[in-house]
Amino acid sequence: MRRALITGVTGQDGYYLSRLLHDKGYEVFGLVRGQSNPKIEMIQRELPFVRILTGDLLDFSSLLRALEASEPHEVYNLGAISYVAYSWENAALTTDVTAKGVLTMLEAVRLYGGAGARPVRFYQASSSEMFGKVQEVPQNESTLLWPRSPYGVAKAFGHHMTINYRESYGLHASSGMLFNHESPMRSPEFVTRKISRAVARIATGRQSSLTLGNLDAQRDWGYAGDYVDAMWRMLQQDEPDDYVVATGQTHSVREYLDLAFAHVGIDDWAPLVQHDEALLRPAEVDQLVGDASKARRVLGWSPTIDFAALVSLMVDADLARERGEAMT
Numbered sequence: 622m623r624r625a626l627i628t629g630v631t632g633q634d635g636y637y638l639s640r641l642l643h644d645k646g647y648e649v650f651g652l653v654r655g656q657s658n659p660k661i662e663m664i665q666r667e668l669p670f671v672r673i674l675t676g677d678l679l680d681f682s683s684l685l686r687a688l689e690a691s692e693p694h695e696v697y698n699l700g701a702i703s704y705v706a707y708s709w710e711n712a713a714l715t716t717d718v719t720a721k722g723v724l725t726m727l728e729a730v731r732l733y734g735g736a737g738a739r740p741v742r743f744y745q746a747s748s749s750e751m752f753g754k755v756q757e758v759p760q761n762e763s764t765l766l767w768p769r770s771p772y773g774v775a776k777a778f779g780h781h782m783t784i785n786y787r788e789s790y791g792l793h794a795s796s797g798m799l800f801n802h803e804s805p806m807r808s809p810e811f812v813t814r815k816i817s818r819a820v821a822r823i824a825t826g827r828q829s830s831l832t833l834g835n836l837d838a839q840r841d842w843g844y845a846g847d848y849v850d851a852m853w854r855m856l857q858q859d860e861p862d863d864y865v866v867a868t869g870q871t872h873s874v875r876e877y878l879d880l881a882f883a884h885v886g887i888d889d890w891a892p893l894v895q896h897d898e899a900l901l902r903p904a905e906v907d908q909l910v911g912d913a914s915k916a917r918r919v920l921g922w923s924p925t926i927d928f929a930a931l932v933s934l935m936v937d938a939d940l941a942r943e944r945g946e947a948m949t
């Protein structure tokens with residue numbers, strides 16, 4: 622039986638990746654931080670097949686122990702402090718976890734694999750946020766990185782370190798440069814879920830308005846369920862490599878609002894949306910739009926859910942939650 626170890630298993634991507642690997646017959650181990658982490662209960666409820674190990678990306682020996690306990694064929698490093706706005710307020714902690722945590726995990730994998738054990742394949746969750754002040758449109762694997770937030774800088778470190786471990790130690794280490802990917806499991810501080818939840822609450826009479834920042838911000842938004850499939854495909858290749866994963870389409874927050882409100886029959890949403898300067902970022906990234914032609918060509922990957930379908934899926938899931946129905 623194939624075994625996989627996932628860090629960041631309590632996050633959105635951990636959820637979809639665990640399910641994908643479980644469906645493929647893997648034994649799935651999830652690294653969870655802390656003793657009484659409330660998210661452990663969520664994992665036990667939603668992902669009962671995941672075997673929980675405790676550890677921390679800041680703690681080398683806990684990672685080595687997790688590798689010894691799970692004996693994985695594949696390690697997916699999804700763990701990070703991942704919220705861009707928060708990364709300005711907590712730049713040092715973001716650097717410790719999101720940047721140095723990658724090095725700690727790579728080192729644990731190298732030493733574990735180096736002790737005569739079977740070589741482990743490693744996936745690093747890199748991010749389109751590394752492109753920041755974009756140097757070309759669309760962005761591909763060789764576009765110069767110009768991160769514009771502490772989070773982006775930390776991810777750029779992890780990306781380069783992954784490449785370095787591949788080149789220096791021959792590790793089967795791949796880096797997925799994933800553009801924004803969303804789902805009903807996205808946490809509500811991200812704009813897509815913030816909107817889908819508010820729209821569902823407004824439609825069911827539980828909330829009267831919604832406060833947002835920059836409505837003209839644009840992103841290349843895909844569906845998380847599609848993107849975890851790209852991660853898995855990367856680790857099935859004979860050769861490790863870096864891949865952009867994106868839809869190639871860019872949309873604004875305003876367009877997301879149009880579709881989300883239209884989905885519940887509201888055409889004029891302007892009176893329902895307030896603006897708060899505090900939600901603006903110290904620096905915005907520019908036109909993030911990915912060129913995923915390498916992933917399409919080499920991995921045979923392509924997105925199955927477009928922007929309009931994604932918005933509907935997220936609003937429907939939040940409507941179901943608000944109405945107390947089981948979420949699908």
Ligand code: GDP
Nearest residue numbers: 705810811812813832833834835836838874900
């Ligand atoms: P990010 O790409 O990882 O930063 O994903 P987010 O979902 O947090 O933000 C996407 C874009 O939405 C950013 O450019 C934000 O400036 C913009 N945005 C506008 N209003 C809001 C808001 O209320 N919350 C968040 N999170 N983003 C907002």
